[in-house]
Amino acid sequence: MKSSTFGPGALTLLALSLLSGCASFIKHEAEPEAAFVVLGEQGKAIARAITTAPACPSLSVDGHARAMNVRSPLQAIPPRPGARLHQPASTAVMSCEAAIPAGARQVLIAGRALPLPKAEPQKIVVIGDTGCRIKNHEVQDCNDEKAFPFAHIAAAAAAFGPDLVIHVGDFHYREEPCPADRPGCKGSPWGYGWDAWNADFFQPAKPLLHAAPWLVARGNHESCDRAGQGWWRYLDPHAIKPNGMCDDPNDDLVGDYSDPYAVPIGPGAQIIVFDTANTSYKGFKAGDPRRAIYADTLRKVQALSRQAGYNIALDHHPLFAFGATEDKKTKAISLFGGDKGLLEAFGDVEPDFLPSGISVLLSGHVHLWEQTSFGGRFPTQFVAGFSGTDEDILPLPAAVPPSETPAPGAVVQHMSSWIDGFGFMTMERTGPQDWLVTVRDRDGRERNTCRVHGKESSCEIAQVK
Template sequence: MPLVRPSFRSISPPLRQAGRRSARLLPRAGLLAMLAALGGCAGFPGQQAQQAPESAFVILGEDGAPIARAITLAQACPAIEIDGRTSPMTVRAPWGAIPVRPLEDGGKRPAPASSTAVLSCETPIPAGSTRVAVAGQPLPLPKADKAYRRIVVIGDTGCRLKGKDFQECNDPHAYPFAHIAASAAAWKPDLVVHVGDFHYREDPCPADRPGCAGSPWGYNYDAWKADFFTPARTLLAAAPWIVARGNHETCSRGGQGWWRYLDPHAYAPQRSCDDPAMDVEADYTDPYAVPIGGDAQFIVFDSANTTYKGFKAGDVRLQKYAEAWRKMEALSRAARFNIAVDHHPLYAFGANRDAATGAITLFGGDAGLVQAFGAFGPRLLPSNIDVLLSGHVHLWEQTSFGSDHPTQFVAGFAGTAEDIVPLPAAVPPTVTPAPGALVEAMSSWIDGFGFMTMERTGPDAWHAVVHDRDGRARNTCEIKGRHSRCALAQVQGGGGR
């Protein structure tokens, strides 16, 4: 976007008169510098309104520190007002279109017809702040005492366009994320937790599929906007967010947008996912903790680049995830009750149906993480972790164990085309999702879109509700320590409009 030279008509009369007097005294270069300075002030309160950002929201990072983020089409960051004091936000990632990454085979992805250039900006929000606004738009603030009692959990929210699977992104019934986000916002949460997989529009919509016709696609801002920032608008305005990285946000997929827009860690060119040679750094981030009051905390860890196939000897991911485990273990000592957040379930089931026989086969947690974390013991996660929130499987699921394993919730049911192979109401004692895990209770909802909420009822107790797309309760669960029980073993029907 070209810079706009200010005109005298946009400047107040006293300044305009001063400018005319100065024009007779200053050389041309000095006059242009003065006009540029006056124009640069036009975005602050009391003067010309700023261009509204594309999106403005709050992410929680290490130790729960809130970070204001903004994405703008302008080439300068918007102003942020914090308790009456205004300053420009800091550039996180420079203005421009996301560059097309080389493929592993040396080729290039076809560039989408449109790839909008944007600027990503951020500002840490000081503790105790009571009012924060970006370009006049108020932002939701974290709880002053960090006691988050009402929490929304969502995941797998983008519209799938890839390979042979093309979701009808233009149909709000077939792709209901915007409606779900509005329903979740109406619940008035203190905090939103997204368990990963934001970006799904990877391939162009085929000409014979009117349900997704005209959709942006590729690993650029346009697809990110359609998949996340536009449909999530109401929920981004409702509360601060914790974001976990999914396999759709690895460097070879949507990682460039992930780093520019959402990751709470510091941005740097070598961790931008622009250069495949740097993926060994950019595909992994350190775990971090978010205190939620009452001697409890979330521990967020990045499982994006694991694989269900497992790792070969010498794979760098074995080392990376071992380092992550050790850091999680150290973080978990800081609180009595720990809820881990990642994308890949460790203690849940998925199901496959044989096309020829119709037989259903259950499969358990991610083989790569089981391999890497299993080196520390069969429990997989550190001993102080009580609950695991994940996504990846496109359904809602709960499992609890008679053995010493964390209770698992899967909330991958907020927008992406759903899994439709049913899970059983119970499993035989010999069937387990993880080494040594003895299932004592299980619940699931297949082929139903919605969101999950958690409301605190005690030091280590939560009341969880499974909502459909309209916000209606479809199941309830009680969490106590590392165990959970739900009212229904199976939720029937898709629900919602």
Template structure:
């Protein structure tokens, strides 16, 4: 009996449907997942060895599939749907939205990715264009109440949109995401009705919602700031931002576990060409210094030894952390009006100095930090790495001016000799880095609208900017 000419095409169609069945099943399941909520956040974090992880923080009941190059894969639950629990002894905070955290890896070489209707950026092996931001939230604490409802006073959404228009390959946040800790006082229209406390509502208002365009523009490397230590917003840090798998007990929920929750190991992110980022957690240091009996001093000395091991894995490293090791800051005496300069973070200098009188491995060429609410560059005649501070992206600014050069005898750290320095005080914006050679970078300083306000050339450990002071 002769076969019908229509049999073979039907078999081929059946075979194709069989091969597509897993993807079709996951796609069908996606339709059963609740639509993403208006405050949901989708983004990509870069962790150890440059591994990329897609994250979704959602009000939905279940994790949707992740689509990578049109292939569906399940996302795992990072943290079950829940609200941030109040820590014992913590001041009263209002109830917060219950959120589900989902994650899944994105393989190197992926071309497209999306989840729950959000397009996700995919990592590049050798990023050429990098955005650096920091200190982005709206301050509501103590006596300081920023006008969070005023886009001019809290311009992070505008800064993030301008930074996204730069079309970066990578975004680095140098820490301090969350600032809305206390309720807005009655009668203050500038921050009226703002969420506050350590739950997702405040996190969304401070970070996830205003950062949305920049979260969609490129993968992120995330440093932890002191605002994310366990006594403050550490619970949100561990649930949503830390690049490693979530670990119960290292979540800042219980003060009994803070000896674990306050610290994490450093990790390296390759940038190509023998250069890497060294990301390290300085959230629990103290600018006042760490006396020999303080357990933090031993903890950060141990951190240094781990940084030293990682530094051997590349020809050159760029350190990423929150507290500037080699920065220069200024405070005004409230009684006399005199401006007093201070150097780098005393706690890290104490602890790192116990291990290495140079404070960082010799292959570290540059440091990217925040914490001080300004933009700053410091380069040294000594062998110390050039320091950039990019803490000017949203929170209320430091307005005490820095000098064009520190006076004789003033040094950010013992033995550090300042050769060139630049700063921008009382101006919101972001910093960019563009590769110019194996050890060369063009650093540009942008205002909130993306307009260039200064530029610096970096070669190895040395840097120099066009303007000593931006006005």
């Protein structure tokens, strides 16, 4: 057989062709602004990407290319008619998503591997109230890591190696411009567009977004008249309903509410997430449609709770915890309990406010860490609103008398708190209905531990100093 030969010209062309082919592999696709996994109904894993590019980034599942769907088109978030403040111009971004098939072993967005859900997560990080507050007279030094430590906390929480991250709500706090006399937040983006969302949440959260899938609760800061437009575009796991993106106040009865959903976390166990963004701590006046809406939410939570023998509930507003307030004149400190609007609406359906099958309630909203337990009648409550925004500084007592209850009938047997300390909470599974809960500071160091069994919990330290 006659051998083939190449002349100098042919060799040159072949070399250039090979180099061109190699270059196509060497050249990397630019990463999107954010890429992460959020869990939705029945634990469905959703790959999300937020990009400034004109097309969604590439997606690969177990080596096979898949298309991402556009969740919201490339545009700046439009100003809402009648907004109190004129919104500044913000960067246009596109939000993309794709369902991750069950059993997928590797999922890549623009070449970066996404964390995949585990059927029975053993290690959970819980954070909440993470943004940097700039509103009215409350101004945080967003440029100072000590004053706004969320990026530091996210890195420490990622180092814990979680299987799941839970955010109990209130992601966005930069609602107004930094005052000219506050150099600590000089240059901060503000408003409800992508730039403020990115500075407040996505950029500092990046190591934790890369560490594990997320479960997200919607806070009052993500209601339609605040940062709801970004919430629906970037984070909420539900499909967007027609006119449901909070762009028009006339559609807020659609955009301000969403159905609860359950996420399995092992055989016979699940987390039920429900949306409380638009409740009122003052309660509802006669005829307020929110009372009936939240009563319906509770009925759906009841139905979901019957799917499993062990349930953890996740929402933003605590039902069974305390906060403290100070009288401006007398300086006397008094306690307030759970959200009045939710207690009214849920009480219309369930005398004990949550179904009996719920053992633990995870919430935020109050800017502290807190644990309460009620001897088994009510779920044990944990509040983890201490991961970035200005902390509450009024102390909670080590114990309260039986007459002092966060909700009617909820007599506290065990209580613990940490005031004026930034950090995160971890949950490590120790049994079918048992957890070791650890309260950690901004560096991840242990500050308190609690044992949870069923509906009861107790902690080593009543007041963390």
